[in-house]
Amino acid sequence: MPNTSIMTFNILSILPVLILAGFGMMVLVVDVLSSRKMGEKNFLAYLSLIGVVIAAFLSKNFTGTTLFSFYGAYTIDNYSLFFQFVFLLCAGLTILISKNYVQRENINYGEYYTLILFSTIGMILMASGADLLNIFIGLEIMSISIYILVGMKRTRLTSNEASLKYFLLGAFSTGFLLYGIALVYGATGTISLRQIAVFIAGKGGVLDPLLLAGMGLIIVGIGFKIASAPFHAWVPDVYEGAPTAITAFMAVGPKAAGFAAFLRIFFIAFGQVHQDWEKIIWILAVLTMTTGNIIALIQTNIKRMLAYSSIAHAGYLLIALVAANNMSVSAILFYLLAYLFMNIGAFAIVIVISQKEDSFLKISDFSGLAYKHPRLAIAMTLFLLSMAGIPPTAGFVGKFYIFSSAIKSGYVLLAIIGVINSVIAVFYYLRVTVAMYMRGPEREFQPLTLSPFIFVAIIISIIGTIQLGIFPAKVLEIAQRSILLLR
């Protein structure tokens, strides 16, 4: 692997980001210039999809290289490239499930796609940020875009409410994060993750209170983004109110980006003082999993249920963070990819099943689906089983590696709590399956209007879920190669 860690201002290193930005603005301009009616502007989706695909190809070219550009603020390594791939895939799938959805919901604005692309840029910056400020800027680009996306359905109150809530709380938690960064800078005199590590090593691995407080506040700030308890309260309200396609997007993208930053900060900058943060994350992990799963049990709205389930998944991912060995990084990477497929797949089915104005979102609305649309029911079952962690699906392998990494580092109790939680989770996932297969329909199902776009998204999700479940080795190998230079 060529190791070219040259400190330069290398503009080419952010070529994928530039492409996304360019296409984002192009979509805006073309939208304004076009005289077609809103519902007929198919080209918006095409254009943004092309942007994502080009960006993906460009970022693929970097595979194997390691470079620091912008004077060490921006890193390209296999780790960030893996995340870039996850984000671009997430954006691509979201555009695919959005196209007909936004036309149905009358929100086919140019900025819808532009903001998806912009928030993807933010995520990429977060995963590539080699210093705290860059990570923070990435986080803000991502968050602000998503605040708007959540409120995109301007005429619906719940959407507005969700957007405002997310914005207020997001701004609030950003304060914590920024304050934490400031404290860390104050204590160490640097914002570079590597320099912070050097500083801590110089002190013999002992943190002074200022640095400790900074670290704690960073946990709060990022914990909010990944929806860790007790910073999760916004999740169900916002996920429910947001347009469903955006819910799918924000359940995966920001969470993955949050973990990308979380891992980089805590493994590189605070890697040597593992004992200072592992207990905190331990408690957060248990709290997050348990809260997510227990409250998910009593949900009747599928979007809220999936919201709590996404909280629980963040809890599983935190387990691997606590373990903090090489295996846990690859486990997190693998799990996030698996989660991407099963989550977007499940939301895609929700979009297909629901009707205009996001109606029919109760779990009971899925009753009898198997009789009317058996293949949709099979696909939904697959995604739910994967989320529950039943072999041979992606979710099983992901959980297997997460729990193994915990056991490898000696966190047996944590792994046991994780397994118990997965068992609890099976109940509410299967409840939907039971409704689909064992109850009669409680409503008239409309004839399916499965557009080729969402169809492709569902097929990709199915293939991903099955492939990662049956042939995990290849992806896992890539994930394992993506951790080498992290520590």
Add this chain to the structure above:
Amino acid sequence: MLNLVALILLFPLIGSAMNGLFGRRLRKESIGYIACGAIGLSFFISVLVFIGLLLLPPEERIFEKHLFSWIQSGSFNAAVGFQVDPLSSLMILIVTGVGFLIHIYSMGYMHDDKGYHRYFSYLNLFTFSMLLLVLSNNFLLMFVGWEAVGLCSYLLIGFWFEKKSASDAAKKAFVVNRVGDFGFALGIMLIFLTFHSIDFTEVFNAASHGEFAIGNITITLITLLLFMGAAGKSAQIPLYTWLPDAMEGPTPVSALIHAATMVTAGVYMIARCNVLYMLSPFTMTVVASIGATTALFAASIGLMQNDIKRVLAYSTISQLGYMFLACGVGAFTAGIFHLMTHAFFKALLFLGSGSVIHALSGEQDMRKMGGLKNHIPITYKTFLIGTVAIAGIPPFAGFFSKDEILLEAFVRGNVIYWSIGAFAAFLTAFYMFRLLFMTFHGESRVDPHVKEHLHESPRNMTIPLIILAGLSIIGGFWGLPGASALNHFLSPVFGGHGHNEMHGVEAGAHHGIGLPSLMMVVSTLIAIGGIWLAYQMYVKKQELPKKLAERFALPYRILYNKYYVDEIYDAIFVNPVKKISVQLWKKVDAMMIDGSVNGVARFVTGTSNIFRFLQTGYVRNYAFYIVVGCIFILILTTWLNK
């Protein structure tokens, strides 16, 4: 050619997916062609693989195809890989060959069923799973196949799930099999703990290189646990009760799954693990005793059954007992030989009975049959061949394999094994000819209304019968004593033991040269004796059975009611569990769960009320939680850092 092995599995999987996903829109012909074509191709490749294996010199006849690692963690490696060796190549030929014929037969038999595509999708899936089971090169993948065939068996027994008896039978099969599978799973875990591997080659190499003394307690435990799995899947005492009920499924399913292939998986597994079993004389004794007992026990129940398929079901259990007897005395080749010939003639008999049932518009009670031989001549002739084969008349297939088992039981085991086996053989000949005479001979007792519709089955049903009949005639020659091609072929798998060329020498030394020949004569006489008795009772003096039943009322009732085993199991296991469940329902459910939907539910509502209280929807509250969390973390950091 050996590299093609993965294709053998691929075709049935594709066939199953196509019929499962798109079958509803396809025409019936297309569904049938897809399913049969998939198995046909699979059979073709199996033949190629088999030839490829034969072209290798005997000592190199083991081919491993590693596809990919499923999960790897530390020393635990769950690989997906196939192993082609004489044993598995023989099994894939049986599974795809007999399976292909049964698929074709099904096109005729299931023609008017509304679940046509579902049926073929399941049947292809079953074939895939069975191939996975026999081709896997490690215990975990074998277990996956093992569970998958169990699932398909469940789906196909309960294929007509609108019928309560069918869905009950499916449940029973599933639950009883879980008991065995539990043992199998524990056995695999113990294997991993002991050998640090679940790969066949590694485990068997380690076991055969003298690390473990004969009679080693761990090995004994492993083999007993594995046998528990085998006993469940292969319907041996005490886990046999599900198989007779499994006859609720469509008849071709009974032929394929519950006679020819799936139920023999236990025998295959023990033969595959022969290295382990040879290390534990105790387990071998258990296997042989249970095998012999089951052979006799099931045969005796078969005497009194009136449902044509149930007679065949008990006969299957009994024949599986023979195979286990053979394995238990170390004669693995004989066990596998009988597995093969049994697949031919038992598939033939089941398909034949299906043809009878088809002709009689669904009638299965032999008391309402009789005199059918002129109405359905092809079915009759092929059925006769199958009956003669199972009864053990030379030179039909069943004779050679059963004779070999009896010989081995005598030489390697003891006189008790032999006499039990021989007596069961006598009973087999008797009840099979009873079945033949009651169904095809004598006066017709067929309902006049049904009689109008009597017809021979269509060609796609009779041709498989004819082919299987041919195989039942010639299938035995491969294992002819003395010039046994099968022995030589399988010897790489079974090594020194299970190699029954040895016994010829041994037997010659100990019992005189004439023992095998003497045995053959004795076996033949026993079979003829059984047939003669059946002829006397059911053709010549038809009042005799009734008289005997009155004379020996108690034994008759016991046999007729299948030793009341189902009732005993109900009394010992099912009812207590039910009672406990009812108690649980009344006490725990009513008090704890209802009291818990009032109690836990009060708790859950309580908690959910707390959560509802927490989930106010007010931003200020949410912000408050963040602050609380933040303070908590800050306190924790300083506290931990002290």
